Amino acid sequence: MSHMAERAEHLWGGWGDPANAMALPPSIQSLLGVLNTAPAPATPLADLRPAPSRVDPGPLRDIVGAAHVHTDDATRLRRSGGKSTPDLLRQRAGEVSSAPDVVVCPSTHDEVQALLTFCSSARLAVVPHGGGTSVVGGLSPQADRYAGVVAIDLWRLNSLVDLDPVSRIATLSAGMRAPDAETILNQQGFTLGHFPQSFEYATIGGFAATRSSGQASAGYGRFDAMVVALTVATPAGSLTVGRAPASAAGPDLRQLFLGSEGTLGIITSVTVRLRPLPPETTYHGWSFPTFDEGLDAVRALAQDGPLPTVLRLSDELESTLQYSTDGALLIVATPHPHPHPLPGATGLGPEIGEKWLRGRYSGPYLRDALLDAGAFVETLETAAFWSRLPQLYRAVRDAFGDTFLLLCHISHVYETGASLYFTAVGPMISPAHWSEVKAAVSDAILANGGTISHHHGVGTDHRDWYVREVGELAIDTLRAAKRRLDPHGILNPGVLIPLP
Known part of the structure; x- marks a missing residue:
């Protein structure tokens, strides 16, 4: 057995580097009092033991070398899921049944090819592992029918x-x-x-x-x-x-x-x-009286220009809680120091844009702090044509009901439409309860012209709604391609494509 320590690992039961953990802002702390949250201790990684490995590591060592085949508990556990809130709650609760039997780290295409050839002949399910950041169950295959599960971590293919x-x-x-x-x-x-x-x-x-x-x-x-x-x-x-x-x-x-x-x-x-590489990029904030007015302005920029590098519109609640601004906040980034004026908007200057830039990777750390405090927080996203966006926005909010505070922003735009990205914050609920909530919201997304995912992917969490979105003939076409490329169905079974 060997422990893989060559690359910085994610925090167990959380996100990223523990040194970057953040405290809750005052506005969020007051919100937690309203939600009546109560902290719950998490199970330390060192106290957890996955089931014994079912896979003989010998043939895998012959392909990549003994130093790059790992069966120790910690390495296996860290590849037992992604980074959705239900994933983190299961990790914090000590549920480790999804840990792979072995983690293998190839360094060349030929080694990856040899691993797949062997695993297919041995009926071993394979989970490709990159950054481990999936939030839709993309690292949680349905592998009960296989002789074992091999996580192929690609970190050594890094040139x-x-x-x-x-x-x-x-x-x-x-x-x-x-x-x-x-x-x-x-x-x-x-x-x-x-x-x-x-x-x-x-x-x-x-x-x-x-x-x-x-x-x-x-x-x-x-x-x-x-x-x-x-x-x-x-x-x-x-x-x-x-x-x-x-x-x-x-x-x-x-x-x-x-x-x-x-x-x-x-x-x-x-x-x-x-x-x-641009010589510089400047970030500015603009405020619109309402989200609907901001939506009209964003559509005009997407369709008629000038189109900035970053175009991000928050609804009223997100603008208040995250940026302490009134109305709907629009963040615009351009390679020019003086942004194009926006009719109907109040310019807020570069400070708030720079604030967003400094914190643009901090959202998952804020989620960790909320989970530590006993609150539930999760995100989901969709996209639709411009004519359907207002209706879709309202339908998703209605589907969530009154249990959660719901924040929303637009951050990806096209001539024909845009994405909607929602953040739900509420009292702690179980992963099973969240699945029920998300199912109702997913139904509303499909019923109101949205796609089940704009950029998070399908995984296992969105798979049933993906089938409804594209239809059985499309799924059968994918199954046919999978049968030719993956005859024994070892690659991420049950992810994206339902098992036959």
Whole structure:
């Protein structure tokens, strides 16, 4: 047995680096008094013991070396789920039945391919592991019918494979964390411009596998729009898809793997388009009297321009609780020091924009503090066409009822529509109770023209609503592709694609 300590790990039962833990702001502390919360102690990781491993590590060691095969309790437990609030509550309660039997860390595409070939022949389920930041059950396969579960952690695939400054493209290994990729590219004068809230821990391969969208998507686009090519290992063999900037040579097979969430193959490298690193970006705040008025202004910018790099509109409650402002707060980022004036808005200057910038990765740490204090907090998101957004916004609020305080913002816009991102805060409830609430909200999303996920993905949590959204024929088409690429169904079984 060996313990994997080569890379900084997430806090057990929480998010990120414990050194970055934050105290609750006064406005939130007063809110907790209204909610009548009561702290509950969490079970320490050191006190937990998963079931004994069912997998012989010998053949895996032959592929990647003994130092990179891990069966110790801590390493297995840290890969027993993602970072949704129900995941964290189960971890805090000491529920560890989802721990994989073994964690394997390959360093090359060929090693990943060899691992998949072996696991398929041995009927071992495989969970691809990048940053571990899934919030939709994407790391919780239904693996009861398999001989064991192998977590393939890609952290050793962490290099810049190639940089083409003339074409402005780069090939990055899939296990590279986003900050490392950004640092390397910045040194060459480029940026991806992809900064989701999970930025500090998420990986390049994870961005592709989940169709990630970053906080600067208005200016840089979604991650799937950045992808030029992919290299993928599957139990049936390897593929490289994407050959030119555009092609009419049949369907675009990149789209088969973008958003596939580890069910059709393991992405081992991603070729992405780059943008020149801007000399500076300025952030400003604007206030609208109401969320509806702000929504109209955001739509005008998305459709008619000028489109800023960041465009983020909070509703009235989120604006009050998070930023102590009246009305609906709009954060705008541009590469120009003087932002374009916005009709109907009151300019608040750069200070509030800079405040948002400093705290844009702090949301999960605030959730930890709320959980520590005994409150329940969780997020969900959707997207719809502009004409449906007001109705969808109201329908989701109605579906939540009066139990939760509900905050909302728009942070991803398109000419045709935008996303809605909700944060629910309330008294502590169980993961099972939350599942009931989320089911009602998910029903409302589909009934009112929304998609079940804009950027969090499907996982297991959204799978049933995904089937309803796309239809059985679409699911059967995906199953057919999975049968060809993954004949024994070992890749993330039950995630995204329902088991037959």
